[in-house]
Amino acid sequence: MTVDTVTRAGETPDEEQPYRELGLRDEEYLRIRDILGRRPTTAELAMYSVMWSEHCSYKSSKVHLRTFGDLPRSEALLVGMGENAGVVDVGDGYAVTFKVESHNHPSYVEPYQGAATGVGGIVRDILTMGARPVAVMDSLRFGRADAPDTARVLPGVVAGVGGYGNCLGLPNIGGEVLFDDCYAGNPLVNALCVGVMKHSDVRLAKAEGAGNKVVLFGARTGGDGIGGVSVLASETFDEHGPAKRPSVQVGDPFTEKLLIEACLEIFAADLVTGIQDLGGAGLSCATSELAAAGSGGMRIDLETVPLRDSTLTAAEILMSESQERMCAIVEPAKVEEFLAVCAKWDVLATVIGEVTDGDRLLIDWHGERIVDVPPRTVAHDGPVYERPYHRPADLDDLQADLPPTASADLRADWLAVVGSPDGCDKSWVTEQYDRYVQGNTVLAQPDDAGLVRIDETTHRGIALALDGNARFARLDPYTGAQLNLAEAYRNVAVSGAVPLAVTNCLNFGSPEEPEVMWQFAEAVRGLADGCRALGLPVTGGNVSLYNQTGDVPINPTPVIGVLGVHDDVRTRVRGGWRAAGETVLLLGETRPEFGGSAWAGVVHGHLGGLPPRLDLDAERALAGLLAQLAADGAVTSAHDLADGGLAQALTESALRYGTGATLRVDGDPTAALFAESVARAVVTTTDAAAVRAAAEAAGVPVTELGTTGGDALVVEGLVVEGLVELPLAELRRTWTRTLPDLFGHPEDVVGAVPTGAVPTS
Amino acid sequence: MTGVRIGVVTFPGSLDDVDAARAVRLAGGEVVPLWHADAELPAVDAVVLPGGFSYGDYLRAGAIAARQPLMRAVVDRARAGMPVLGICNGFQVLCEAGLLPGALTRNSHLHFRNRDQALLVERADTAWTSSYDQGQTIVVPVKNGEGRYVGSDADLDRLEGEGRVVVRYAGGNPNGSSRDIAGVTSADGRVVGLMPHPEHAVEELTGPSVDGLGFFTSVLQGALSA
Numbered sequence: 001m002t003v004d005t006v007t008r009a010g011e012t013p014d015e016e017q018p019y020r021e022l023g024l025r026d027e028e029y030l031r032i033r034d035i036l037g038r039r040p041t042t043a044e045l046a047m048y049s050v051m052w053s054e055h056c057s058y059k060s061s062k063v064h065l066r067t068f069g070d071l072p073r074s075e076a077l078l079v080g081m082g083e084n085a086g087v088v089d090v091g092d093g094y095a096v097t098f099k100v101e102s103h104n105h106p107s108y109v110e111p112y113q114g115a116a117t118g119v120g121g122i123v124r125d126i127l128t129m130g131a132r133p134v135a136v137m138d139s140l141r142f143g144r145a146d147a148p149d150t151a152r153v154l155p156g157v158v159a160g161v162g163g164y165g166n167c168l169g170l171p172n173i174g175g176e177v178l179f180d181d182c183y184a185g186n187p188l189v190n191a192l193c194v195g196v197m198k199h200s201d202v203r204l205a206k207a208e209g210a211g212n213k214v215v216l217f218g219a220r221t222g223g224d225g226i227g228g229v230s231v232l233a234s235e236t237f238d239e240h241g242p243a244k245r246p247s248v249q250v251g252d253p254f255t256e257k258l259l260i261e262a263c264l265e266i267f268a269a270d271l272v273t274g275i276q277d278l279g280g281a282g283l284s285c286a287t288s289e290l291a292a293a294g295s296g297g298m299r300i301d302l303e304t305v306p307l308r309d310s311t312l313t314a315a316e317i318l319m320s321e322s323q324e325r326m327c328a329i330v331e332p333a334k335v336e337e338f339l340a341v342c343a344k345w346d347v348l349a350t351v352i353g354e355v356t357d358g359d360r361l362l363i364d365w366h367g368e369r370i371v372d373v374p375p376r377t378v379a380h381d382g383p384v385y386e387r388p389y390h391r392p393a394d395l396d397d398l399q400a401d402l403p404p405t406a407s408a409d410l411r412a413d414w415l416a417v418v419g420s421p422d423g424c425d426k427s428w429v430t431e432q433y434d435r436y437v438q439g440n441t442v443l444a445q446p447d448d449a450g451l452v453r454i455d456e457t458t459h460r461g462i463a464l465a466l467d468g469n470a471r472f473a474r475l476d477p478y479t480g481a482q483l484n485l486a487e488a489y490r491n492v493a494v495s496g497a498v499p500l501a502v503t504n505c506l507n508f509g510s511p512e513e514p515e516v517m518w519q520f521a522e523a524v525r526g527l528a529d530g531c532r533a534l535g536l537p538v539t540g541g542n543v544s545l546y547n548q549t550g551d552v553p554i555n556p557t558p559v560i561g562v563l564g565v566h567d568d569v570r571t572r573v574r575g576g577w578r579a580a581g582e583t584v585l586l587l588g589e590t591r592p593e594f595g596g597s598a599w600a601g602v603v604h605g606h607l608g609g610l611p612p613r614l615d616l617d618a619e620r621a622l623a624g625l626l627a628q629l630a631a632d633g634a635v636t637s638a639h640d641l642a643d644g645g646l647a648q649a650l651t652e653s654a655l656r657y658g659t660g661a662t663l664r665v666d667g668d669p670t671a672a673l674f675a676e677s678v679a680r681a682v683v684t685t686t687d688a689a690a691v692r693a694a695a696e697a698a699g700v701p702v703t704e705l706g707t708t709g710g711d712a713l714v715v716e717g718l719v720v721e722g723l724v725e726l727p728l729a730e731l732r733r734t735w736t737r738t739l740p741d742l743f744g745h746p747e748d749v750v751g752a753v754p755t756g757a758v759p760t761s
Numbered sequence: 762m763t764g765v766r767i768g769v770v771t772f773p774g775s776l777d778d779v780d781a782a783r784a785v786r787l788a789g790g791e792v793v794p795l796w797h798a799d800a801e802l803p804a805v806d807a808v809v810l811p812g813g814f815s816y817g818d819y820l821r822a823g824a825i826a827a828r829q830p831l832m833r834a835v836v837d838r839a840r841a842g843m844p845v846l847g848i849c850n851g852f853q854v855l856c857e858a859g860l861l862p863g864a865l866t867r868n869s870h871l872h873f874r875n876r877d878q879a880l881l882v883e884r885a886d887t888a889w890t891s892s893y894d895q896g897q898t899i900v901v902p903v904k905n906g907e908g909r910y911v912g913s914d915a916d917l918d919r920l921e922g923e924g925r926v927v928v929r930y931a932g933g934n935p936n937g938s939s940r941d942i943a944g945v946t947s948a949d950g951r952v953v954g955l956m957p958h959p960e961h962a963v964e965e966l967t968g969p970s971v972d973g974l975g976f977f978t979s980v981l982q983g984a985l986s987a
Contacts, residue, residue, distance in 0.1 A: 162873050166904075167814045169776030254774050254817025346773060432873045436902045436961040436968075437812075439780040453967070456783075570966060746870035747933070 003314070004042040006369045013039050022049035028383055035377045043363065043370040046315035047378055050281035051288060054545055057382030060511035061543040064521050067528040074537035076500055079202060085125050085195075086539025087202055088501045090565045094454055095202060096462055097129045098194035100139070100505035100561050102544035106249070107189040111156025115189045116164035116251040120323050122193040123168060124277035127260055128326070130203035130267050131195025134438065135452050136165045138175040138191050139466045139505070139559045140429075143184030145421035145742055150179070153187050155743055161191065162432040167253035168260065171441045172433035173450025175466050176559075179421045182470075185549030190505040190542075190559050192466055196454045201267060205276040207294035207329045210357045212273060214287070214298060215335070217342050217349035218259045218325040222308035225249035225282075225321025255324040255347075262345040263326065271338045274329035284318045284378070286327040287353075291361045291375035294329075298375070299362040300353035314365040329355060389517035399475060401608030403594040407670040411724045413603050414673065415734045417644045418651045420602040424738035425655075431746075446652065447575045448491040448640050451566060461569035465491035468507075468559030469643065471596040472611035477522040479614050480596075481558040482530035486619045486678055487642050488562035489534060493623035494638045494681055496573045496630025497564030502531055504541035504560050509553020511545045519556040520545075527558065533616040536562070573630045573638045573683075576656025580709030582636055583688040584661055586646070588622060588680030589701050592671040598644040599674035618679035618700075625698040626681065634690050641680040647673040649682050654713050655732050662714045663706035669718040684708060763789045765984040767977075768805035770835070770851075772797040772826045776813030777848065777960060784960040785809065788977035795831060802834035806984040807844040807888070810835075810851025812904075812958060822865060822907045823853030832858055844888035844980050845952045849905055852944070852954030861945055861954045862920060863912040868905065869937025875904035877969040878957055879931040880943055887927055887950040888983050892975035899972035901962040903935050903943075908956040910938040910945075920945060927953055 002008070009015075017039065019029040024045075032040050032048050040048060054060060069080070078095055079087035085099040103118025119136060126133045138161050142150045165172050170193070207214070266272060274294070276286045283305070291298040302314055312320070330338050335351065342349035356362070361378070363371035407413045417423050426445065435444040442461060443451035449465040467487040473480030489499045504527060509516040531538055547554045566572060577584075594600045595609030629635045639649045646665075654660050665672040685691045688704065695702045713731065715724045740746070767790045771778045782792040793805050797815075802808075815826035826832065836858055839845045847855035855861040868874060877900055885895040893899070912920065917939055920926060928944040936956070944955025959973030 159872070166873055166906075167774075167776075167817065169813060252817070254814060254819070257774055257776075257814075257817075427876075431875055434873075434875050434904050436875070436904060436958065437776050437780070439777075439783050439961060439964075439967055442966055744870070746872060746874065 003365060003368050003370060006041055006372045009041045010038050015039065017045055019045060019049065023053055024049050028052060036373065041370050043315045043318055044373055046319045047284040047288065047371065050284050050319055051378045052382040056281050056285060058543055059383045060385050060387050060545060061520065062384050063386055064524040067524055068538040071528060071531055071537055077537045077539060078199065080539065085129050087129060088539060088563060090462060090500065092455065092458055092460055093198055094460065095197050095199050096194060096563065097126055097131045098192065098464065098561065098563055099125055099503055099540050100190050100192040100466065100559060101542045102505050102507060103189045103191065104186060104507065104544050104547055107157050108153065108187055111153045112160040113250050115157040115160030117249045117323050118189050118191045119161055119164040120251050120253065120256050121279045122191045123170065123256065124279065124326065126193045126195035127263050128203065128205060128275055128277045129195065130201045131197040132264055133170055133193050133195045133260065134440065134454065135173045135450060136170045136191060136193050137173055137450060137464060137466050139468055140175065140177045141183040141188035141557065142179050144181050145179045147184055149184065151743065157187065157189055158429050158432055164251055164253045166434040168257050169437045171435050171437050171444065173435060173441055173444040173452060173464065175445065176468065177426050177429050180470065180555065182554045186547045186554055188507050188557060192561055194462065194464060203267065203272065203275050205289055205293055206274040207290040207298055207355045208273055209331065210296050210355055211332060212355040213330045213332060213335050213351045214300060214353040214355065215328045215330050215338060215349055216305060216325065216352045217328065217347055219252060219255050219322055220306045220308040220348065221317055221320050222322045223312055223316060223320065226316050226319050249321045249323050251323045258345045258347050259324055259326060262342050262347045265341045266338060269337065271334045272328045272330055276327050278325040278327060280321060282318065282320045282322065288361055288375045288378035290327065290329065292379040294355065297356040297358035297360045297362065298353060299356050302363050302365045304350055304352045306348055306350055314370050387511050387517045388514045389521055390514045391518055392515040398608050399610055403597065403600040403606050403609045404604050405592055405594060405670060407674065410669055410673060410718055413599060414647045414724065414726065417598055417602050417647055417674065419734040419738055420598065421738055423598060423644045423648055425736040426739065428739035428743060442569045442572055443495055443574065447495065449495040449497065451495050451497065451569060451572055453569045459568045459570050461566040463492045463495045463497035463564040463566055464561060466559055466561045467491065468557050470555035470557040471601065471607055473523060473558055474555040474607065475596050475609065475611050477519040477556045478526035479611050480556065481523040481526035482614050483611055483678065484558055484560040485527060485530040486614065486616060488560045489619055489623060490640045490681065492562045492564035493626045494573065494640045496571055496627055497566040498627055499536060499562050499564045499623060501539045501563045502536050502560060503539055504558060505544065506541065507544045507547050507554065507557040507559065509548040513553065516553050523556055523558045527560065530616060534620065571630050571633060573635055575639045575653065576637055577653050577659040577661065577684055577708045578636065578657050580659060582684040582686055582708045584663060584705040584708060585683050585685065585688065585691055586680065586703040586705050587625065587683060587695060587700050588618065589677060590671055590675055590680065591677045592668055593675045593677050597674060597676045612676050612678050615679050621699050622679045622681065625695055625700050628694055629683065629691060634687060634694065635683040635685045638681055638683045641682065642676065645674045645676050650713055651731055651735060653682060654728060655735060658728060659708050660710040660712045660728050661706055661708045662710065664717040665705065665715060666717050763981050763985055765790045765981045766793050766805045767791065768793045768795045768808040770795045770797060770808065770810050770831060772815035772829065774813050774815045774817055775811050777958065778811040780960040781809045781811040781848065784963045784974065784977050787963050788974055788981055790977065790981050797826065797829040797831050800830040800834065802831065802838060807980045808835055810845065810847040810854050812849030812851060815850055815854065821857065823850060823857040826854045827857035836860060839952050842949065842951055844983065846889050846976060847954035848958055848960060849956055852956055855952060855954040860947060860952050862916060863910055863945065865907055865956065866909045866911050867907050868909050873906035874935050875902065876935060878903040878935055880928040880957060881931045882928055884924060884927045884946060887946045887953050889953040889976045889979050890927055891983060892979040898931055900970045901957045901959050901973045902969060903957040905936060905956055908936040908938065910942045912939060923948065928955055
């Protein structure tokens with residue numbers, strides 16, 4: 001086979017090239033020819049096609065995301081957007097890096113591997129910054145819970161998230177699992193990883209110093225995931241399209257665990273000047289980004305890349321998305337020591353090239369030049385589109401379709417909401433995740449936020465929450481994005497932590513649809529305005545577009561992550577009522593707001609009207625109060641109010657440790673139980689006067705609901721019925737059986753295998 | 762500090778080695794980190810094989826780790842009476858190394874499962890459980906995908922007859938283990954393996970209880986009184 005060299009490309013300018021099949025448009029291909037002054041070689045075309053894909057280039061979203069960069073500079077932000085992940089100062093010389101990434105399309109095609117490699121990819125992003133990964137979270141969306149395909153996708157995704165994270169020794173500390181028809185052909189798998197380092201340990205993806213070696217280490221390169229980013233992440237699924245199974249990567253968490261340990265030892269010994277992980281677009285991405293960020297060029301001998309499949313072509317090697325690989329820039333004098341550390345951990349490491357004085361990225365294949373490009377043009381100068389956008393034509397009607405406001409049967413509605421797939425107990429999922437490994441998990445699901453201790457001596461810790469209500473965002477993406485920010489902010493505050501920084505994973509439909517583009521632009525504008533109002537920086541994020549099947553886009557799903565810092569995790573506030581005789585207080589104000597609520601959806605199948613009114617001043621006041629109450633040890637539990645309103649929060653608080661309560665609510669009972677007004681939390685205390693005084697000083701309204709105790713939730717004062725009494729046993733049955741009924745009861749199987757049935761010798 | 766030296770082994774893929782080391786420290790012991798590839802076992806009073814996925818659970822969970830150079834030395838010293846505790850993957854390694862009977866297989870429901878688990882302590886006279894009372898119920902986390910303890914009926918009858926079941930699952934069997942067996946001991950009571958994770962229940966802040974600390978204080982007291 002002829003190798004398509006740079007020389008040959010110059011000599012055969014008119015050769016037909018399959019750029020359309022690789023996802024490039026006519027004008028994009030012409031631009032590449034313009035940049036190079038000739039047609040690209042096959043290898044160059046492969047590189048440009050993956051790097052200029054929507055997934056890597058953010059070509060549709062870039063113009064909007066710039067808004068985040070305009071936010072006021074935060075003192076806490078050490079490294080901003082543009083690197084693999086932002087870095088935040090959390091005090092005592094510690095820095096934290098965190099990021100969410102989507103792996104939606106691969107997870108639909110192959111749920112286990114798609115989800116597993118999603119976790120693997122985000123963990124490598126965090127590692128690349130020089131941090132030790134300390135925890136993961138996941139935000140998942142599936143089609144209707146009882147749809148046949150959900151029974152295929154959900155168990156695989158959950159097992160994949162667990163299988164990979166558990167094997168890496170990273171505790172899973174929380175997340176979300178929600179269901180909606182709009183995700184039937186397009187589930188969302190958003191994985192978050194957080195890592196910790198000292199300020200001085202921050203690493204950047206940068207190739208500096210002519211003569212420094214380029215070292216590829218980790219797994220061998222195989223044929224998996226070739227074209228994954230361009231084919232999978234940037235196109236809509238079409239039932240008539242070709243099978244796309246081969247494009248999904250296969251993960252090996254054991255190799256990644258060794259890679260983590262080797263990297264941390266390499267960082268500690270100061271053996272690298274720059275480092276980059278290999279994710280989407282593989283070597284194309286790593287080499288062009290490293291070279292583009294440095295001051296010189298780079299030369300690679302591609303035939304030195306260790307292969308799992310010797311038949312791969314040069315272009316395939318450049319595009320391969322084989323997992324568990326990293327690329328480092330190492331000074332010549334340190335190469336030997338670098339390779340020795342890798343050998344200790346059984347990690348394959350190979351010098352594949354070096355940094356040069358020039359300004360070109362040069363790649364040779366058995367001595368013949370197959371790539372000669374300015375690296376910036378591959379990595380950063382991709383196309384930027386100002387996609388047209390306009391308000392969805394159906395939005396006025398949707399917002400005018402006001403939700404019902406009165407429950408006909410409070411008790412039945414209560415059980416329906418907490419027993420719905422969105423409201424029910426998620427143990428079926430979270431039991432498959434290791435929450436204990438590393439021994440620093442202070443809070444994890446079902447608490448509102450995950451909380452991890454980062455220093456055993458000073459007791460400093462970090463809290464994280466992920467929230468992405470798409471029903472609100474469908475009704476009003478500008479407000480919806482801010483409501484998600486507010487909820488994640490509130491969840492972090494409930495644990496007693498002080499919110500510090502924001503990340504995001506923006507899941508939307510096709511940017512080529514002007515109505516979807518409008519949703520995206522509005523959500524970004526909303527998130528930026530919300531962050532400005534709360535004084536928080538956006539440290540980075542991820543955009544996933546083309547989430548739709550056929551012509552139907554998903555509901556806009558901006559998943560927002562908030563990081564908080566806890567000066568002393570021993571003062572953290574937990575969810576759940578542990579003791580009888582404590583006073584239950586509601587903080588915040590309730591209004592009859594049902595647009596996009598769980599109650600309207602579950603009981604009435606309704607999505608319409610406007611989402612709850614945003615009040616970021618009230619959120620700030622509540623967060624400040626919760627931090628103070630935690631520091632003072634004034635509350636014994638706290639739980640935020642969100643989906644499902646007060647009914648959901650009371651149910652979860654009571655069932656956690658099997659402690660009931662006798663409560664009284666006044667006014668409109670439907671609003672009291674099911675409205676989803678913002679800036680609210682339920683706390684318990686043994687000193688109600690102190691909490692009242694603190695709340696009054698903070699300007700947060702307080703309502704006394706009643707007292708904990710007993711084996712039922714008794715709610716008096718409900719005008720319609722006079723009283724709702726829910727024995728905890730009945731409530732627990734309703735709340736816990738939903739997912740096992742759908743996806744299998746482990747208890748039915750345990751012990752079913754006859755003893756001695758498996759020979760042991 | 763008691764001056765008692767407890768080795769904690771790290772295999773490629775070990776995950777709970779930092780947790781085991783923390784538990785040893787909190788109990789008052791001195792931690793000696795051990796590396797799987799070393800042939801020599803330094804002077805230690807006892808060894809902990811931690812949880813995790815050594816060698817990615819490839820071949821069979823624990824199979825490759827059981828054949829590493831350090832394990833030969835551990836097996837020799839264990840046969841001479843040195844206390845060894847295998848937790849989760851460490852239990853699998855001990856079974857593969859022939860120090861404990863039986864085998865750990867895929868959970869009957871085929872899921873990895875992590876929950877807070879009640880255990881009944883049936884033996885309070887082994888090197889690792891002397892801090893407990895016989896018949897005591899403790900709560901520690903369990904988390905495994907291949908934690909179902911199995912053996913032939915005859916083997917299980919013999920084990921129970923010899924009183925070698927150390928801890929049994931109480932209030933629900935998380936993985937389908939035969940006869941609710943959660944952990945067993947060697948004939949001399951010096952080697953103990955269990956699937957649940959006592960090292961995750963050593964601090965009120967991070968565990969469901971501090972019930973797990975007893976495993977580590979047991980071996981320290983034993984070493985001090987020896």
